[in-house]
Amino acid sequence: MASMKLTGKGRRWVMGGHPWIYRDDIAAGTAQAGDLVQVIAPTGESIGWALYSDASRIALRLVTRGEEQPTREFWMQQVQRAVDTRARAGMLEPDGACRLIAGDSEGLPGMVVDRYGKVAVLQLGTQGADRMGEFLVELIREALPFELDAVVNRSDTAVRKLENLPKQTEVMQGSVTGPIDVRDGDLLYAVDVFQGHKTGHYLDQVDNRRRAARLAEGERVLDAFAYDGLFGIRAALAGASDVLCLEQNKAACERLVVCAERNGVADRVRVERVNCMKDLRARAEEGEEYGLVILDPPAFARSKRERAGAERGYVELARRGLALTRSGGALVSASCSFNIKASDFRGFLASAAQLAGRDVWLERMTGAAPDHPELLTLPESSYLKCAFLRAD
Numbered sequence: 001m002a003s004m005k006l007t008g009k010g011r012r013w014v015m016g017g018h019p020w021i022y023r024d025d026i027a028a029g030t031a032q033a034g035d036l037v038q039v040i041a042p043t044g045e046s047i048g049w050a051l052y053s054d055a056s057r058i059a060l061r062l063v064t065r066g067e068e069q070p071t072r073e074f075w076m077q078q079v080q081r082a083v084d085t086r087a088r089a090g091m092l093e094p095d096g097a098c099r100l101i102a103g104d105s106e107g108l109p110g111m112v113v114d115r116y117g118k119v120a121v122l123q124l125g126t127q128g129a130d131r132m133g134e135f136l137v138e139l140i141r142e143a144l145p146f147e148l149d150a151v152v153n154r155s156d157t158a159v160r161k162l163e164n165l166p167k168q169t170e171v172m173q174g175s176v177t178g179p180i181d182v183r184d185g186d187l188l189y190a191v192d193v194f195q196g197h198k199t200g201h202y203l204d205q206v207d208n209r210r211r212a213a214r215l216a217e218g219e220r221v222l223d224a225f226a227y228d229g230l231f232g233i234r235a236a237l238a239g240a241s242d243v244l245c246l247e248q249n250k251a252a253c254e255r256l257v258v259c260a261e262r263n264g265v266a267d268r269v270r271v272e273r274v275n276c277m278k279d280l281r282a283r284a285e286e287g288e289e290y291g292l293v294i295l296d297p298p299a300f301a302r303s304k305r306e307r308a309g310a311e312r313g314y315v316e317l318a319r320r321g322l323a324l325t326r327s328g329g330a331l332v333s334a335s336c337s338f339n340i341k342a343s344d345f346r347g348f349l350a351s352a353a354q355l356a357g358r359d360v361w362l363e364r365m366t367g368a369a370p371d372h373p374e375l376l377t378l379p380e381s382s383y384l385k386c387a388f389l390r391a392d
């Protein structure tokens with residue numbers, strides 16, 4: 001079994017709690033792509049076990065700080081812990097959906113698994129994860145309280161390039177012939193696991209959509225960057241008087257229309273296929289007003305270098321959102337950029353309030369749904385911020 005010795009700096013970093021080890025912090029050792037390797041301190045004692053990448057700057061991702069080499073039983077425990085956590089949170093209804101395994105933050109580096117009804121969708125982001133795909137499916141099947149009908153490998157994220165891995169989308173087990181129906185309480189929606197964003201759906205926003213819907217009764221609602229419109233459709237189900245969704249992706253707009261019909265709210269939900277940045281400005285100039293405005297754009301800062309531009313983008317977007325929010329209305333503003341901290345985002349929203357000349361109260365700042373747990377010593381696992389604001 002391969003082992004790798006760390007530098008003193010590398011050892012201090014890992015002992016500080018972070019589970020990633022950068023290539024510069026390895027003093028000696030060789031391994032093959034995706035190998036499980038023992039991590040050794042400069043003084044020779046074992047630090048734990050990690051999965052190795054021969055391509056990424058992140059050379060090692062720790063799976064355990066224990067001395068024993070991980071066995072099948074160890075991996076089973078990791079998977080079972082993740083599944084049991086969802087079961088305790090009531091997230092395992094067979095016709096529902098959840099993130100079953102959240103990768104690095106749950107000790108399963110690079111391994112993300114979402115579950116839509118009885119279909120599991122894997123997103124494998126590292127060489128180690130890629131090698132473990134089949135084994136992971138075996139463990140998930142063993143851990144789940146119901147049988148899966150199908151398993152899809154949707155490993156087509158950009159990060160795979162950093163790992164020298166090709167993009168890959170395939171049905172691993174069973175068959176998937178079309179969109180998968182999911183029920184979330186009174187909401188029914190369909191997920192395209194092959195063409196949809198991420199693994200087909202934004203599961204991280206499930207709780208925030210419910211919270212936003214509580215503000216919707218009797219209100220005109222604007223859902224900008226709507227994807228398939230589930231903030232808006234949830235708002236309509238909660239009694240919004242009318243909902244306008246804005247989205248540029250054609251397939252998402254089509255799914256949105258079907259979804260509104262299936263949920264019986266098509267008479268109060270419409271979608272326009274537009275560029276939100278331009279469209280929101282035009283609507284604000286025309287004096288449109290809404291009781292609830294939702295802004296859920298894609299990440300503006302995909303790297304540290306993009307932070308300055310992202311700040312301008314978030315401030316300007318929130319300013320436009322505020323211009324469209326009626327006096328006493330609510331603005332829900334989200335950022336999924338890992339590179340923007342919650343405190344920075346709060347500052348951007350304050351700048352927007354200043355520019356708009358409005359008093360704005362932050363009623364709640366939330367994150368992703370609990371099936372996207374953040375490991376406190378892995379700041380990279382914290383990315384979604386969702387501010388619930390009230391404007392004077």
Ligand SMILES: C[S@@+](CC[C@H](N)C(=O)[O-])C[C@H]1O[C@@H](n2cnc3c(N)ncnc32)[C@H](O)[C@@H]1O
Pocket residue numbers: 197201202205225226227228229230231246247248249252274275276277296297298299336
């Ligand atoms: C974070 S997702 C929104 C998720 C959605 N709110 C939900 O709850 O599922 C961002 C969406 O913005 C869309 N988008 C990106 N840039 C856009 C633009 N300039 N105008 C309109 N839509 C845009 C993307 O197609 C994507 O669907």
